[in-house]
Amino acid sequence: MKHLSIFAFALLMPLAAIAQEIEEQHPHPGVPWAKLAFTAINFCIFGAILYRAAGAFVRNSLRERRKRIQAELEQAERVRREAEQLRAEWQRRMDKLAGELEAMLAQARQDIVVERDQILAAARRTAEAIQRDAERTAENELRQARERLRAEVAQQALHIAERLAPAQLTAADQGRFVDEFVSQVRR
C-alpha cells in the first residue's frame, strides 16, 4: 500500500506536465477536456494519497471524538438523572417540609396556648398572693390601730382614775381596802 502511494505520487507531476504539454501543443477553443481529465485524475490520486496518509488519523480522531461526545452525553445523562433525583428528593422534602411546617405551627400554637395558660395561672396566683398580703397587712394595721386605741383609752382612764382617786376615796374606802387585803392574806 505504501509503495502504491509512492507510485501514485510519482505519477502526479509527470501527468500534470503531460497535460500541460498537450494543451500547449494542441490549443483549441472550447473546453480543455484533456487538461480537465488530467486534473481530475490528479485530484483523484491526491485524494487517494490523502486518504492513505491521513485517513487513519482522521478516523481515529473521529472515533475518539465520537467516544468523547458519547461519554459527555452519558455524563450529561447521568447528571440529568442525578439532577432529576435531586429535584425529586427536594420535592419530597418540600412536600414533607410543608407537613412538618404545619406540624411545627400546630405545636407552636399548642405551646403558645399552654404557655399562655401557665402565664395566666402564675399571674392569677401572684395576684391572689398580693391580695392576701394586702388583706393581711390591712388586718394587721387595723388590729394594731385597735390595740393602740385600746391602750390609749386605758392610759387615759388610768390617768383620770389616778387623778380622781385621792379626792374620791374616803377613810371608809381605805378601811375596806385594808380589810380586803387582810382577807386575801388569810386566804
Added chain:
Amino acid sequence: MSSVARRYAKALFAVADEEGALEQTAAELQVLRTLSDDAQIAAALANPLLSATARNGLARTIADNLKLSRTTHNFLALLADHRRLDQLGGIAAHFERLLDERLQRVRATITSAVALGDAQLHAIVAAFQQQLGRTVLAETRVDPQLLGGVVVDVAGTIYDGSVRTQLHTLANRIAGGRSLQ
C-alpha cells in the same frame, strides 16, 4: 453584805447567846449601825491611815459614850484592832437576821396611802403572823402614790394590795396586755 461581816456577826452571836444577851447586843448593834450610817463617822471608821492606838481610842470613846455592854465593847475593840470598823453596818444587819431566825421573827415593811389605824395595823400583822407562823416585826410607811390599800414587803416578798396596782392591772387588761406608761 460581805462574808467578813457575816463571820463576825456569827461569832458575836455565839458569844452573846452564851451570855444570854442576844437582845441587848442586838439593840446596841443597831445603835452602832445608826452611828455608822453617818457619813463622817463612816469615813473615820474606814480611814486606813488611822493608827492602832487611834482606832482603839475611837472604839473606846464610842463604847464609853454609848455605855455599851462588856461584850459589845470588847467586840468593838476587836473590830478596831482588825481594821474592820467599816463592817459595823453589815455585822449589825446580819446579827439582826440571826436573832430573828432564832426568835422565829420576820420583819415586814407595811406601806399605805394614808396612815393606818392601830386596829388595821394589828389586823395586817396578825394576818401575816397566822400565814407565816412567825412573829412579824412591822415597820410602817406612808406613800400617797399608792392611792389606797397597802403594800407589804416581808423579807423581800411583796404583797401588793394597793389601788394604784389594781388600776394598772385593770388598765393593762383593757389595753389587751399591752404595757402602759
